[in-house]
Amino acid sequence: MTGSPRAxxxxxxxxxxxxxxxxxxxxxxxxxxxxxxxxxxxxSFAGKVAATGAEPVIYTSTLPTEEDPEAWGAxxxxxxxxxxxxxxxxxxxxxxxxxxxxxxxxxHDITSYPARVLAHRWGVPAVALxxxxxxxxxxxxxxxxxxxxELKRTGRGRAYYDRFAAWLAGNGLGHLSxxxxxxxxxxxxxxxxxxxxxxxxxxxxGVFTFVGACQGDRADQGEWQRPAxxxxxxxxxxxxxxxxQPAFYRECVAAFGGLPGWHVVLQIGAHVDPAELGxxxxxxxxxxxxxxxxxLKRADAFITHAGAGGSQEGLATGTPMVAVPQAVDxxxxxxxxxxxxxxRHVPMEEADAATLREAVLALVGDPEVAAxxxxxxxxxxxxxGTLRAADLIEAELPG
Numbered sequence: 098m099t100g101s102p103r104a105x106x107x108x109x110x111x112x113x114x115x116x117x118x119x120x121x122x123x124x125x126x127x128x129x130x131x132x133x134x135x136x137x138x139x140x141s142f143a144g145k146v147a148a149t150g151a152e153p154v155i156y157t158s159t160l161p162t163e164e165d166p167e168a169w170g171a172x173x174x175x176x177x178x179x180x181x182x183x184x185x186x187x188x189x190x191x192x193x194x195x196x197x198x199x200x201x202x203x204x205h206d207i208t209s210y211p212a213r214v215l216a217h218r219w220g221v222p223a224v225a226l227x228x229x230x231x232x233x234x235x236x237x238x239x240x241x242x243x244x245x246x247e248l249k250r251t252g253r254g255r256a257y258y259d260r261f262a263a264w265l266a267g268n269g270l271g272h273l274s275x276x277x278x279x280x281x282x283x284x285x286x287x288x289x290x291x292x293x294x295x296x297x298x299x300x301x302x303g304v305f306t307f308v309g310a311c312q313g314d315r316a317d318q319g320e321w322q323r324p325a326x327x328x329x330x331x332x333x334x335x336x337x338x339x340x341x342q343p344a345f346y347r348e349c350v351a352a353f354g355g356l357p358g359w360h361v362v363l364q365i366g367a368h369v370d371p372a373e374l375g376x377x378x379x380x381x382x383x384x385x386x387x388x389x390x391x392x393l394k395r396a397d398a399f400i401t402h403a404g405a406g407g408s409q410e411g412l413a414t415g416t417p418m419v420a421v422p423q424a425v426d427x428x429x430x431x432x433x434x435x436x437x438x439x440x441r442h443v444p445m446e447e448a449d450a451a452t453l454r455e456a457v458l459a460l461v462g463d464p465e466v467a468a469x470x471x472x473x474x475x476x477x478x479x480x481x482g483t484l485r486a487a488d489l490i491e492a493e494l495p496g
Contacts (some may be wrong), residue, residue: 103131104494107200108151108226109191109212111160111183112139114337115406116206117146119228119288122311125149126487135200137191137212156193159183163338164367173248174257181261184210188268191215202494213278214268222493225282226486229289229405229426232280233299241276284493286486289409289481290477293433306489308408309480318388321362323395328358331457332392335402339423340366343373349400351450353457354378362392390414398457403430403440412439413477415470417460420447438469465482 110116117138127134128150136151141162143153160183161168169176173271188211195215203223205212207371216223228404232241248254261275270278279357282305291297323330333349335342346365353361354377361381377447389407393399393414401407403420411418418440420431434440441456460466481488 104201105133105135105198106202106204106211106490107135107137107139107195107215108204109209110142110206111208112141112158113163113208115404116208116228117142118406119311120204120206120226121145121149122483123226123286123288123486124151126483127490130385130487130491135195135198137194137209139262148210153193156187156194157188157339159186166338172328173244174251174253178257180208180210181257181264184214186262187211188214192218202490204490207279207282210278213282214270222495223283224490225285226491227282227285227287227289227305227428230294230429231285231287231300231305231357233294234301235296235299238278241280245276256480286489288486289405290473290480292412292437292473292476293405293408293430295429295433307480308486308489309477309482310413311483311486312390312410312413319391321388321391321395324360327360329397329461330360330362330392330395331398331400332362332387332389332396333400334364334387334389334407335366335421335423336404336407337366339402340364340448341368342423343369345421345445345448346374348448350374350377350381352454354381356380356454362387362396364389388392398461400453400457403427403434403442405430409477410433412470412473415467415474416447417457417466417470419443419453419456419460437473439466439473 102320110120110122124134124136134151135154136146137154137156138146139158140155144153146153160179166432191211192215199219200221202221203212203216204226206301207225207227213223233378249258265271265273265278287305287307288311290309294300331353346363349363353359359380363381363383365383365385365386367385377383390410393410393416396416399411399416400419400421401411402423404427412495417433420434422428424430435442441460443452443456
């Protein structure tokens with residue numbers, strides 16, 4: 098397009114694939130429509146952002162990175178404090194970066210606390226691009242309060258909530274509790290299919306709109322071709338964060354290595370040496386990273402950690418899944434996929450070669466699984482994806 102950009106939109110996110118990747122095709126579409134998009138992101142993701150046509154606005158984050166997932170600690174408070182700490186230090190820097198060039202609308206990931214504060218300060222609408230399940234009516238009583246009750250009785254927990262409340266009050270948002278600030282956005286576009294949402298009938302659809310997967314063609318990630326002679330293809334991937342699992346990968350090799358007619362694409366991440374897998378049969382290709390969507394379009398089965406991205410890509414391609422969750426929302430996703438009848442939830446401690454092989458072969462051999470997968474794929478396609486998300490964002494622009 099030529100001429101002046103129609104609006105200035107600012108997006109805010111953190112340096113994590115599961116939070117950046119779902120937004121990229123939406124950002125690309127907004128740029129194509131003529132909007133100027135500034136995307137606040139740590140430097141490690143600047144290249145990905147720039148490829149969409151948006152302008153990266155680099156800020157320094159104190160959050161642990163995906164290269165060191167153990168740095169998040171083992172307790173709930175260990176997972177909460179870093180986001181507040183990062184927000185406190187990043188807010189003045191982000192405010193300065195946009196001084197004199199304030200946007201007409203703010204888009205933000207659920208983890209980007211400064212974004213909602215800045216939208217309030219600037220007097221512009223804020224829209225959350227929500228990459229995983231959302232709270233339903235009753236969520237606080239059923240899930241939130243039981244999960245945090247013990248924490249709120251500890252000195253460290255009380256200090257955290259007091260500090261969060263003071264930060265919100267100091268930024269003109271004292272009417273919000275920290276829980277509402279994080280989990281109850283002004284407006285949310287949910288970048289997962291509604292089929293993955295627990296209690297979808299109790300979600301406030303006046304706030305949250307499910308637009309489904311916004312995947313794009315992912316051509317920039319490269320292609321993958323099914324080898325000649327491969328009757329069935331299996332993709333194994335634990336995503337980008339919790340990938341240091343050499344024993345699990347060895348079980349996958351034992352389960353499918355040399356299995357007649359099967360070809361295996363095994364993604365092991367950056368923290369496992371292929372030598373740790375031992376002798377790998379010729380029908381197994383091993384990579385630190387693969388173009389996942391390209392493989393899934395040609396795959397017959399998918400062993401996944403059931404992250405939001407992998408789960409919806411499996412649904413979008415109609416690929417039966419064996420879900421081996423590792424952390425956070427993945428356990429709930431695994432249960433939802435199993436309840437939909439298109440996956441088997443196998444806990445990590447039970448994921449030996451025999452169990453994995455039996456689960457995959459049973460799913461692939463069941464015509465009812467194939468029929469359910471096809472119906473879900475069609476249902477997802479009707480949610481609108483990228484184009485609907487961009488339409489809804491434009492509808493939020495002032496004037």
